[in-house]
Amino acid sequence: MYERKLIPNLKCGLDLVGEVLYGKWKIRMLWFIHEGNLRPSELQRKIPDATRRVLNVQLKELEDHELVTRIIYPVMPPKVEYRLTDFGKTLIPLISAIGLWGDEHQERLRKVIMKQYAPSPIDPENV
């Protein structure tokens, strides 16, 4: 496993939040778990762009940070569920607000984000 070489600074609230939520899929996983997609395979289906591996890694971190719990059912084939802890649940209103902001400003965001990938006035499919 990768081991960090630089220790993060944790001066203010924003620094702390960054440490636990900075990860490409973490916020989305918390959200999907909140919505009831508890099993790893469900999360994967919800987030097909991420590989199984990263999701596992990030779920492990969320667990270490006490935002979710991992429940293992001793059955075969294996069944596992991730659930938000009470602590994790306190994040939901924030995530919800962030998502709403993104939805509200969807068009504008899409426009400014796509600017940087712009240089394709001609659709390659049509060439």
Next chain:
Amino acid sequence: MYERKLIPNLKCGLDLVGEVLYGKWKIRMLWFIHEGNLRPSELQRKIPDATRRVLNVQLKELEDHELVTRIIYPVMPPKVEYRLTDFGKTLIPLISAIGLWGDEHQERLRKVIMKQYAPSPIDPENV
């Protein structure tokens, strides 16, 4: 400059927000600008852990994403100010809420984050 090879997916609000706020110092810079630290040198003093370079790079991205504007005063020595755009200002309540959550749960967050760096029961300063 680095050019991305993979195009991001922008399916939902959270994806979009991620694209514009994902960057180690972006949220903090928006916050400090909001607090009135408008000049690059002020921001640097506020965020001494980041190098001048990254701050410049990330400010440029915030500008491209229309969250801040760059105002250049044609004086010497140079003077530049970054200000939140109206669009950028709509993020402030969210950032504020995130920061507050972090502050409220400070102790717990610090504890769970430090677990991973734990193996130093002895303070190196005292050896």
Next chain:
DNA sequence: GCAATAGGGGAGAAATTTATCCCTATCTGA
């Protein structure tokens, strides 16, 4: 026996992000 399903993990490569180092320009003050 073999494939599929369900959940994981390690090694190493690739992508991405940050950090380091060095350079430009002008003005002020010692």
Next chain:
DNA sequence: TCAGATAGGGATAAATTTCTCCCCTATTGC
């Protein structure tokens, strides 16, 4: 004249994150 402040950029290295590939467990169905 030289140091320092102010703002910024390019090249390259290092750190970090994510992806790819391959492997393991055990059961059910064919």
